[in-house]
């Protein structure tokens with residue numbers, strides 16, 4: 001549905017997109033994950049021809065995208081990072097205005113606006129002006145404005161930034177429902193949990209480049225890290241720590257503030273072995289838990305830094 005090849009965008013000396021290539025397939029929720037400043041918004045703006053670029057190709061629905069490609073733009077919905085609604089219009093009027101950019105027929109538009117209001121659950125707020133809405137409700141209005149005309153492809157650029165958990169969940173559920181209705185979604189975020197939760201395929205960006213791509217399972221399989229075990233220990237000596245480090249499959253053990261952080265290699269399952277070790281040596285312990293690698297671990301292993309500062 002989207003084909004991007006070797007996109008280069010410079011802001012003066014700064015290379016914001018450095019030969020970025022990606023493909024989005026019909027029917028997927030495609031995640032663009034990267035830390036702040038990695039180039040996600042620049043990529044979206046270039047793909048949509050809202051920003052000119054220095055080099056590269058962008059095709060959407062098999063056609064070259066251009067600033068005046070209105071036939072393509074009609075089939076696309078965009079929800080930008082910054083809320084862009086009119087303060088002097090009510091919730092209903094705002095959605096009606098944006099929907100009206102694509103749909104001329106008033107009766108058809110009335111249905112679509114009603115559907116969008118219901119979809120983002122703003123039914124009780126239709127006559128409210130934006131300044132009376134909380135941050136989360138405002139975001140939901142922003143989404144309704146971008147999707148009311150029933151596009152086949154929707155871009156959402158960090159739609160959950162500074163949103164309360166309840167609204168965040170509603171937004172994520174809404175995106176999944178849209179996708180179930182056949183809409184292809186491009187979703188940018190620096191929240192790895194969200195991307196893991198909803199995206200079928202993920203591109204991880206850093207410094208304007210794609211550093212890894214695949215399903216979350218494929219991305220996690222790219223790194224050497226396996227299970228991570230955290231144990232609260234009351235007392236453990238250096239000799240016992242050394243013995244723990246030699247257990248098969250264990251790649252590192254750190255002891256910080258009464259916590260043991262144990263990392264295993266790919267494919268190893270060491271919880272039972274660690275428990276056994278602690279019991280046999282009568283090392284008292286409290287909480288113990290095991291986690292699989294996260295997308296942050298993928299980012300950390302590839303770039304040497306955390307996804308979030």
Ligand SMILES: Nc1ncnc2c1ncn2[C@@H]1O[C@H](COP(=O)(O)OP(=O)(O)OP(=O)(O)O)[C@@H](O)[C@H]1O
Pocket residue numbers: 011014016034035036037038039040041042043081158190
């Ligand atoms: N108009 C601009 N002029 C100059 N530099 C810019 C401009 N817009 C973005 N940049 C720079 O380009 C780089 C990529 O920014 P961009 O906003 O695309 O990243 P992002 O991944 O979307 O980050 P965020 O999540 O913070 O929005 C950053 O270093 C940013 O400072």
